[in-house]
Amino acid sequence: MDIVFSPCPNDTFIFHAWANGLIPNAPKLNVTYADIDITNKLAESGDGPDILKISIAALPWVHESYGFLPSGGALGRGCGPLILTQNVKKSVSLAGKKIAVPSERSTAYLLFRLWLSQHVPEGVKEICVLPFHEIMPAIRDGKIDAGLVIHEARFTYPSYGLRSLVDLGDWWEKETSLPIPLGGIIAKKSIDRNNIINWIQSSLDHAWKHPSASKSYVMEHAQELDWKVAQEHIDLYVNSFSYSLGVKGCYAIMVLLERAMEKNLIPPVNFSSLLINQIPINIK
Incomplete structure (x- = not known):
């Protein structure tokens, strides 16, 4: 069974047991590690692998052969994307500036556009799209004015001499009182998705019961080689929503996509072919 997810610690922590053959009766995984911009494009093409980790914001473009799963994703509080700039004392306006984002289909970029519509109406x-690990050096070196970062960059940006201009997760939570939906797992509808959910949850159960077992696997793929940072990353992004979205997680996704549709930032969403947490979702 082919799967593509990022090399980030939250994904490798969740899938370590399954990827290493530790889940009884689960099929062998052929893993490809890829940046979120790549996985989002694979999902849109419809020619991708059996299972993919994508941005929640990419769901409107998901090919009809895929269905969304309630387990294995990233959703929570205090874990949102940051807008970073150089660490200067003067106030910074983003109007008329060059901004780097990790993917045009990323949830980070969608949140950024929602925030811009309120705070920088002039645009x-x-x-420009850059792999997320290239964004902070580009800000530091003055190649761009600001950048949108995700994942472990929340912990490492001060080492680049940068400052956080806006915490979009904090903004989202104050706006909605909801957790922020970042990424999720999709699987081809030709596969029994209930089995996939069970295997993901079993892999996560193993990770929680044996927290040190995945350390070498996580660090082998982590772009930030400091274990303390990797552990902070896991603690922040792997939580009960990773095990199962539940009603609150599903509602957070609906609110995000509804707001984006109201601003014409995404095409109309037809959830008749997607199933979230066994609940059909229709957004009008």
Whole structure:
């Protein structure tokens, strides 16, 4: 069974047991590690692997052969994307500036556009897409004015001499009182998705019961090689929503996509072919 997810600690922590053959009766996984921009494009093409980790914001473009799963994703509080700039004392306006984002289909970028519509109605000068590990060096070196970062960058940006201009997760939580939906797992509908959910949950159960077992696997793939940072990353992004979205998690996704549709930032969402937490979702 082919799967693609990021090399980030939260994904490798969740899938370590399954990827290493530790889940009884689960099929062998052929793992490809890829940046979120790549996985989002694979999902949109419809020619991707059996299982994919994608951005929640990419769901409107998911090919009809895929269904969304309630387990294995990233959703929580205090874990949102940051807008970073150089660490200067003067106030910074993003109007007319060049901004780097990790993917045009990322949830981070969708949140950024929702925030811009409220706070920078005149817009920015240019949006460019960079792999997320290249964004902070580009800000530091003055190649871009600001950047949208995710994952372990929340912990490491001060080492680049940068500052956080806006915490979009904090903004989202104050706006909605909901957790922030970042990423999720999709699987081809030709596969029994209930089995996949069970295998993901079994893999996560193993990770929680044996927290040190995945350390070498996590660090083998982590772009930030400091174990303390990797552990902070796991603690922040792997939580009860990773095991199962539940009603609150599903509602958070609906609110995000509804707001984006109201601003014409995404096409109309037809959830008739997607199933979230065994609950059909229809957004009008």
